[in-house]
Amino acid sequence: MSIQKIARLAGVSVATVSRVLNNSDTVKPKNRERVLQAIKESNYQPNLLARQLRTARSSMILVMVSNIANPFCAEVVKGIEEQAEKKGYRILLCHSGSDIERSKSGLRLLTGKMVDGIITMDAFSKLPELKMIIGDAPWVQCAEYADTGAVSCVGINDVDAAQHVVSHLADSGRQRIALINHDLSYKYARLRERGYKSVLHVRELDYQSVEYAAELSSAAGKAAMEKLLAQQPRPDAVFAVSDTLAAGAMRAIEQAGLKVPQDIAVVGFDGTELAEMVSPQLTTVQQPSREIGAKAVELLLKRIENPASVAERVMMDWRFISRASA
Amino acid sequence: MSIQKIARLAGVSVATVSRVLNNSDTVKPKNRERVLQAIKESNYQPNLLARQLRTARSSMILVMVSNIANPFCAEVVKGIEEQAEKKGYRILLCHSGSDIERSKSGLRLLTGKMVDGIITMDAFSKLPELKMIIGDAPWVQCAEYADTGAVSCVGINDVDAAQHVVSHLADSGRQRIALINHDLSYKYARLRERGYKSVLHVRELDYQSVEYAAELSSAAGKAAMEKLLAQQPRPDAVFAVSDTLAAGAMRAIEQAGLKVPQDIAVVGFDGTELAEMVSPQLTTVQQPSREIGAKAVELLLKRIENPASVAERVMMDWRFISRASA
DNA sequence: CTGAAAGCGCTTACAG
């Protein structure tokens, strides 16, 4: 079912069919009708591969995330989708699972010209190999800092936010504040840890304990908390870098027969729906997830439309939400 | 950076370059070396559009979900990915948000020949328009029944599972069992409702109350539960068709000053991690999510490799998990 | 083992 067949059916040239398909130019109404009729009759759908090969644009953008199951991620993706849709772009989601082979495989869509650009929510800064593959294709890092100035990024000030959380905990009299962090290959993880440690230092608190979760799931948060609970002395507060981790931590605390916040205060991060669904409700840092996603699209389209344009680094506002857990 | 340039650089024909790219045939070692060298030097990446246009296959499959934020969905997707990877296929995720325009837009990847087949976790059975677009492209419906025999599907026996849940509730003395269901355009929603009603009927319970959640989020579950609580008399048990809905329902109950399970028993569905993270832990029906995803890929590949093969409908086992909430 | 050539299904100057 090619444009050829339609042309034959409608008794016009392929050029004319193409013109009505792109509703450009002025095609004589009678011819347009005939083409439209032929298209309908034969249930014709243009071949995107051929079209994109010819025009060298796809109006598609690749979104690469490490873990779609993380609700924060899902929210950002929704923001990306909404904005992309407005601008006439379609989203392709690629779930890397933080796996480098998977990531490379996903990136082939970019290098293979199937998409016009890429938004990543993954830890790429530490992976020169992946950066090399992307080359200078349009790229923006989302909810994660870019190390170099060459790539655009949108996020919040992670150091500030972490400092705020830990200060809040210290202000309320907590002495032994632990951190449940994500893999340090994420720049945001390094930044939040820096915020955490700086407050400990300034306040002259000498308890310091960091556990690393392999992924942002509640199960990983629970496992991390169990390790913290096994320590002597155990923490009286814990800051988890995502709501999912915090929810898991709360469960571990409860299972150990302890109370949140009486025995251990818990603070999460992201401000997802999950934070309101757990009990007690979670104190957290709300990120403007949808807006981060929308902004990422905006930055990306700027680069797609003008590849020579300079990279931008956008900082969004965050908000501390105090609830029952801390 | 085309195959032409590589050929020029290596001093061979494009055919030879193509041969080493597809590491087929027997290319003379010396030539292979030269081509490989040229590729490395110029950081060449083949254009997928051209390749796929020519070969008429992409080794990619489209996965269409209504809501990636639903953890059950995310699990199934992981199962799909694992299996696809094994078979040399790549996954493209498309988030329809249950929106018909979005779905149509996503489907263009199929009709436009960018993917070899599609797995849907969406409510397509009620949408002849979408079914028409798919035509007879390889398609399997996942965790959702297919109405007609023409399309393959994998899922569980939803009627049985729902009956089991409601019977369990009735057995434990609950008199007023409510249902929080999803949009009835989903076949599984209709089936579970049928299971619910049949038990009510057999047990001669005359209380019957169904609320519909617009999406499978905790917020929607909470809103639905609030409506149920406003009724006179209020239910003493509620069966929600997903763990996310159930988690929201528990929250509404708690906020109303009532206790789970003492005042109202709650049962979820899916058996996701979330069910273990809420408090009290959720009684639920565990679906074999990963296996469902893997099976879907298997069925799809069968159709891709042999388009003439007949559609299959696979039923997987489910398991009732009794925990504190009911 | 290798190359010239055709062709996948489109779009787009160009000429009329």
Place this chain on the structure above:
DNA sequence: CTGAAAGCGCTTACAG
């Protein structure tokens, strides 16, 4: 307003 033709970057018989 329309058509013939070139070309996007590949792969693959075919002939040698």
